[in-house]
Amino acid sequence: MQKLRLFYCVVAAAVLIPAAAFAASAVSEGERLGRPCAGCHATNGYAPGEYIARIGGQNADYMTKVMKEFATGKRPGSVEMSLLAKGYSEADIAAISEYYGGKAWKNSTNKIDSKKSAAGLKLAKVSGCFDCHGAKGEGIDSFPRIGGQNSGYLYEALKRYKADKIASEEMALVKDMSESQLESLAQYFSGIRK
Numbered sequence: 001m002q003k004l005r006l007f008y009c010v011v012a013a014a015v016l017i018p019a020a021a022f023a024a025s026a027v028s029e030g031e032r033l034g035r036p037c038a039g040c041h042a043t044n045g046y047a048p049g050e051y052i053a054r055i056g057g058q059n060a061d062y063m064t065k066v067m068k069e070f071a072t073g074k075r076p077g078s079v080e081m082s083l084l085a086k087g088y089s090e091a092d093i094a095a096i097s098e099y100y101g102g103k104a105w106k107n108s109t110n111k112i113d114s115k116k117s118a119a120g121l122k123l124a125k126v127s128g129c130f131d132c133h134g135a136k137g138e139g140i141d142s143f144p145r146i147g148g149q150n151s152g153y154l155y156e157a158l159k160r161y162k163a164d165k166i167a168s169e170e171m172a173l174v175k176d177m178s179e180s181q182l183e184s185l186a187q188y189f190s191g192i193r194k
């Protein structure tokens, strides 16, 4: 009986260990490759400050798309992002995006202007932002999360869609908005703390 039990243990271990080792190595590949990102986006991608995006818990498919566009120059970004993205293969980018995308989201701690935020909420309601980005801006499918994102990043991103620096049919609606309206939207979505 003792021997039989040992036998089962060995069999179970032989079946389980490779699966566990495989899962661990897939995660650590993204973690290893994504280490330089933490230099700017902070540990787990929870970037403090206003202008560097939070990427911990952002949608992985969206991040993969954005990184590929940085690499090909299709998407204007900081010099750092374009140079960095070029150094990775498509598989690397997918692994890094899975790694950061798999983190739990943590909301921005940016200080929010309550007047601008209130104006932003009104505008968001009539503009359909929630239809695509979710009731709390948490993102739907591959539509990015914007709720609790850092305010300066949101504002800069909105200005890029307005100026057509990032081509997006879905985001074309902001072209008719003023910069102060975009700032209000950024303040509102950044300030979501739920």
Ligand code: HEC
Residues within 6 Å of the ligand: 033, 034, 036, 037, 038, 039, 040, 041, 051, 052, 053, 054, 055, 058, 063, 066, 067, 076, 077, 078, 079, 080, 081, 084, 096, 097, 144, 153
């Ligand atoms: C030297 C600083 C720096 C490093 C290192 C860096 N980033 Fe960034 N990243 C930025 C800045 C600044 C922005 C916001 C401005 C912009 O869009 O370029 C940004 C934006 C992004 C965005 C867009 C966010 C969004 O919500 O669309 C993604 C995704 C991203 N970075 C991922 C990464 C990943 C993955 C790495 C590591 C491979 C990385 N970054 C390394 C500075 C950096």
Ligand code: HEC
Residues within 6 Å of the ligand: 053, 123, 124, 127, 128, 129, 130, 131, 132, 133, 143, 144, 145, 146, 154, 157, 158, 166, 168, 170, 171, 173, 174, 185, 186, 189
């Ligand atoms: C029809 C669907 C749709 C609507 C409506 C919409 N969005 Fe978006 N939004 C998207 C998609 C898709 C993207 C990603 C586009 C890309 O590839 O850059 C996006 C991207 C963004 C980004 C950049 C996020 C990042 O991390 O880079 C911000 C900010 C944003 N939207 C804010 C808004 C606001 C504010 C509104 C309302 C005024 C709004 N969106 C309305 C679909 C939509």
